[in-house]
Amino acid sequence: METSSTTPDYYENFSPETSESGTCSSIDINEFxxxxxxxxxxxxxxxxxxxxGVVLLVVYKFEKMNTVxxxxxxxxxxxxxxFTLTLPFQAVYHSSEWIFGEPLCKLVxxxxxxxxxxxxxxxxxxTFDRYLAVVHCVVANKNRRSVYAASLSVAVWIISLLESLEYLIRFTVEExxxxxxxxxxxxxxxWRTFSFYKQFVLFFLFPLVVFVYCYSRITLTIMRTRMIGKHRTVRLIFVIVLMFFLFWSPYNIILMITEHKDLEHEDCNSVLPYAVYITNNIARLYFCINPVFYTFLGRKFQNHVRGVLMSHTSCLTSQMSVSGSSRSLA
Known part of the structure; x- marks a missing residue:
């Protein structure tokens, strides 16, 4: 149910039902x-x-798979x-209770x-790769190879897997x-407080510093050298990153406020639980909107998507042409 979502930093630390006083009811927030x-x-x-799926199809059909x-x-x-594959489980959970058993609780x-x-x-x-390609292009041209990208990708998956394993251990099903x-x-x-601050620093503040620094340097370099060809790619990634922080910053800010209120034993009868609900689910929208930016902001992707649509509607187009010809001859 809502008082203990499948995402611990989502609601667990400040659930009305888990307050020490026991005076706050979770019924309203559950119904919401x-x-x-x-x-x-x-x-x-x-x-x-x-x-x-469209992004993957376009890359597979029209792009070289081994570029950085x-x-x-x-x-x-x-x-x-x-991330998206966990949402149907959470949809069922939030509509009733956790019905999938403890192994899936941990896994999801x-x-x-x-x-x-x-x-x-x-x-x-x-973002860092764009920074190297634009600001340090000579060095980047020597070192930006598919092996470099594959090695860094493996490192990211290992770090992310190790960080996510603690939830595999910590979560359990209780009645x-x-x-x-x-x-x-x-x-x-x-321990949950420590996990929250670790997540806040490593997966919010650190990326924010990297994004601000890299895009400041990229902008200055483009303005100085007038690299027109780089504008569109840099703008695309910048918008994707900017949207990430627009969608996730409110949630992190609300969590930080709530964490301090919880530490100070503030009264739990407030709008904060609703604010956490709303900002968290706005944040999740990012994973659905993210690919849209690739499709609508990238000219190359627009052309590729157009090619996919045309290839899948070629039969329909030819039938319409034959039909139109028949009508004109009649």
Whole structure:
């Protein structure tokens, strides 16, 4: 149920039902989630699978798979898909209770963070790679090889997997008299607080510093050298990164506020649980909107998508041409 979502930093630390005083009720927030979240998750799941699938299809049909940019892009899409595949389980969970058993409780939670962490790291990696290609192009041309991209991608997956393993260990299924079966964090609050700050620093502040530094240097270099050809690629990745922070920053800020309120034993009768619900699910929209930017902002991707559509509608086009010819002869 809602008081112990499959994402521990989502609601676990400040659930009204888990407050020491026991005076706060989780009924309202549960009803809010039950009415809003399941359909929302199914929509994100559908759009994300379709969008990321189109990106993969376009790269496979029209691009060289072994270029540095495409290796990072394929891995980023894989991260999005891993994250997205957890949403149907959460949709069912938020509509009733956790019905999938303890192994899937652990696996779904771990997969959520595996996709989340790896997506952030691949975005950071793509940003740094653009920085090398634009600011240090001489060095980059010598060192940017497919082996370089593959090695860094493996490193990202290993780091993300190791970070997500703690959730595989920590989460368990417990029964609540009020809410039924819950997939929740079994660790004490102090360990959850440490995990939150670790996630905040490593997967929010660190990428933010890298993005700001790299794009500041990229912008200055482009303005100084007038590298017109680089504008579109740099703009595309910049928008993707910017949207990530627009979607995820409110959630992290709300979590930080709530963490401090929890530490100071603030009263839990507030709008913060609703704010966490809303900002967290706005953040999840990123994984569905992300591939749209590739399709609509990248001219090359637009041409490739157009080619896919034309190839799949060629039969229909030819039939329409024959039909039109018949009408003109009649």
């Amino acid at each position: 989630g039950r009415a809003f979240l399941p359909m929302f998750y199914y929509i994100i799941f559908t759009v994300s699978i379709l969008g990321n 940019t495409n290796i990072f892009l394929i891995n980023l899409v894989a991260s999005n898909i891993i 939670t771990s997969a959520y963070y595996l996709g989340f962490y790896s997506s952030i790291l691949f975005l950071t990696l793509m 609540s008299q009020m809410d039924g079966l819950l997939c929740e964090d079994s660790n004490e609050n102090q």
